[in-house]
Amino acid sequence: MESKEAHLQEQQERFGEGDSYVIHDVLPTELAAEAYELVRTTVQWDQMLHKGGSVPRLIAVQGEQNVATLVKDVQTEQSQILYAPLYRHPADEQLACHAYSAIVARIAAVLNADPRLTAGGRTRLNHVLVQHYRDGRDLITEHADKTLDVFPGSVVVNLSLGATRHLTLRTKDKRAVTARGITQEQRLAQRVELPHNSVFVLGLETNRCWVHGIRPARVQCGESDGGRISLTFRAIHTYETTDGRFLFGGGADSTAPAVDAGSVILPNGAKYSLQPVIRNDEEAADRLYKAFSTENKSSKLTAPEIYRSGFNVI
Ligand SMILES: O=C(O)CCC(=O)C(=O)O
Known part of the structure; x- marks a missing residue:
């Protein structure tokens, strides 16, 4: 699509606080024609459990995998370690993040080349929930995205393939609405049409x-x-080593006691301390779950206020 046309379309279709909008015809025609079937037939689908039941849709998690240099690691003889983005959200167990499959990598390359989707090239779409x-x-219940692991200043990029469905947006709080001279407090709602090959930018x-x-439907x-x-x-800024032992980055607990687990240097030169992943700690999992619930409900608190120093629990 011509960028002038796309710009006009953006102007016409702003949602929420005005920083969300729909872009149509995002993938080139040939890719758009084969993407639905290729994703459906090649992605490794999982059932995700939430509160003991399967969520009513199939899920796959993929992300860019990269190799980091270990600066010092007392626990292995390795000099390099593979890591992937970690996006935590409410689920009985976080699904494993697989490497981008061929079709997902082709789609990601198109989206990452669009400055509207990458804060003008400052962020990178490195993780996808399919x-x-x-x-x-099939449905997804109303929720706010969990921003513990999301790069500040990035946007969430939601590509639709196949049948048209509608996304419902509702304000978390009631707002004053005046109709026929009467003002009432109510939650506002918007319905966003998501046709094949459109992107909803959240x-x-x-x-x-x-x-x-x-x-x-x-x-x-x-x-x-x-x-x-x-x-x-x-765009995720928290990472987990693919052996499942360590995490690091923006959403990791910056106040966790220093452990001698070593540190890593990423391909872009950034250096991070490795934090051991905490599993099977009900108290820590409960605190994270409460923070997720707060993000679903509060329009007042920002991500740093909700998640404070971060979490090492998965
Ligand atoms: O399927 C969709 O378009 C919505 C997905 C969504 O809300 C999410 O991944 O958080």
């Missing part, structure tokens, strides 16, 4: 003030009952 809504009954201000979700009103795949790309 979700398959098998028919019109700005972090909208995410702070609004929740979003995909309700079941209104088939009786003519909405499609067909399959849809969404690829939610994020």
Whole structure:
């Protein structure tokens, strides 16, 4: 699409706090034509459990894997270590992050080349949650994205493939609305159409003030009952070593006691201390879960106020 046309379209379709909008026809025609089937048939789908039950859609998690240099590691003889982005959100267990598959890497390359989706090239979409809504009954309940591990100043980039569905946005708080001279406090709602090959850009201000979700399709009103795949790309600044032992980066606990686990230098020269991943610690998991709930409800608190010094629990 011509950039002038795209700009006009953005102006016409702003949502939430004004930092969210839809861009149409994002992938080139040939890629857009084959992307749905290629993703559906080549991605390794998982069932995600939340509070003991399967969520009503299939999920796959992928991310860019990179090699870091170990500066000092008392626990292995290795000099390098593989790591991947870590995006934590409420689930009974975080699904494993696989390397970008061929089709996802092709899609990510197109999106990463668009300055509107990468804060003018300052951030990189290095992680994707791929979700398959098998028919019109599959859904995602209203939630705010969890920004513990999300690069500040980035945007969430949600690509739709397949059947058109609608994203519902609702303010977390009630707002004063005046109609026919009467002012009432109510939660505002917006419905965003997500056709094949469109991207919904979710700005972090909208995410702070609004929740979003995909309700079941209104088939009786003519909405499609067909399959849809969404690829939610994020710029993540927390990382986990692929052996599952360590994490580091923006969402890691910056006040955790120093341990002699060593440190890493990333390909871009950034240096981080490795923190041992905490697992099976109910108290820590509970604190993180409460912080996630706060982000679903509060439009007042910013991510640093909610997540404070960060978390080492997965
Ligand atoms: O499937 C969609 O378009 C919504 C995905 C979503 O809300 C999320 O990944 O947080």
